[in-house]
Every structure is written in C-alpha cells, then in structure tokens.
Amino acid sequence: MAPDAIEREILIDAPPRVVWSIVTEAQHLAGWFSDEAEIDLRSGGRMLLTWRGHGTYAGRVETVDPPRLFAFRWQTREGELSDTNSTLVVMTLEAEETGTRLRVVESGFATLPWPGDARARYAEENSKGWLTELGELHDYVTRIVGASSGR
C-alpha cells in the first residue's frame, strides 16, 4: 500500500446487510461521519457532508455493490470536487461467523498535482520504490492506533 493510505478494520456483531445500511444511508452517515448528510446512492451519485462549524463538503459515490463494497470520494479542500482535491474511501464488508468484518482504506493524500510527468514515469516503481523510512509509517500507525482498538 502507498505510504499515504490508511487501513483500519473492525469486527461488528451484526449481519452485513445491517452494517451496509449504516454505512450508506444518509440518516446513519449523519451519525458516524458528518453532522448532516445527503447521498444519492449510485455510482457517480452526489454526496453532501456537513460538519457544523466547518462547512459542507462534496463527495461522490464511486462504487455501490451491496452488501459488500461501498466506495466514495470526499473533498479535502474548497472548489469543485476532483481527483486532486479529494481522498478515496473504500469500505468492504465481509461476512464472518459472528457478524461482519468492516474494513476501510482511505487513500490519495498525496494526489495533489505536482510539476512534470515524473509520476507517470515512475508509477511502475511504486511497489518496490517506497523504502524503509516511509514504509515504517504503517507499522507505526498500526502500533499506536491498533493498541487502542484491541487488535
């Protein structure tokens, strides 16, 4: 995984269809994510996420595959939503004996434009190019955050 991605997961004692409605329905999004939420739950559908005191941010539904996969982009800064001012959140729901394993990966913190075409040229090297120091980011994050979530 790229060093600018976060992966977290949790085991939920509820079936995937219940978890699905919690993560995708506006009334529930407004409970765990933003203060107010609107969502047009289909690929390309618009989302509006409001945090009182901070403002409203746009989002776009990317993938809807109930009750397994839900992906959306949300804006990190002002302006029209685009791939360079938003991050991608991918939520996967996996049925387990005792409920649902919900996994989330948020990525794209480093997708802002930068000069030249070096990104395309070196994209191939991504997998082996990210070395020690930054490769440790995930271990580090997993350690300090994992400690509090009982993993």
Place this chain on the structure above:
Amino acid sequence: MTTRSDEADRLWAALGDPMRIRLLDLLLERGEATASTLAGALPITRQGVSKHLNVLERDGLVTAHRSGREVRYAVREERLDQARAALARTAGRWDTRLTAIKKMAEQAAKSGADR
C-alpha cells in the same frame, strides 16, 4: 472534524512521488549528500534529482547548505514526523468512526431481532 490544512496537503504532495521517496531514503541513509552523488545512485539525471530536491526543500522536507562549491542536502526529520502524526490522526479518526458504526449496527441488529 474534517479540517485538513494546506500545509498538510503540501507535505503529502511532496511525499507523493516515488522518486522523492527514494531520494529521502538515500539521504536518511547517508546523512547528507549532493545532487550529483544522489544522481549516481538513481536512474535519473542530476537535473532530475535537483528538480525533486527543490520540491522537497520548498516543502521543508530537506535542507540545503553550501559547502565550498557544493550544495549538500539533508533530511528534516521533524517534517517526516509531522507526516507520521497526520497519518496517525487520520487513522485515529477512522477508529472513532468504525466504533460508532459498530455501535449503531449492533443496536440496529438487536432491535430488529427483538421485534
């Protein structure tokens, strides 16, 4: 909370290039180095290295100091620490959100079963 500063965005942008990551790794390994010696260890030209070093310097990830006729570069580790901390905060926010989802889903499943 969703606020992400321009400062953080610039930091991520600087870190978002595999070649710059390799440059940082080399610099961390060697302590400090010139653009020429770095180019010798990478599949790009000295000009290419300089371009990336300029981005890293602009966004505060490396420092440059002149030593005679050379410019030597070194990593500012406190900036890397900021990147770590930003990722950790994001991870922490997701843990909070996932815990909320868990509570809401388990409550919904329970009340559904009671009916």
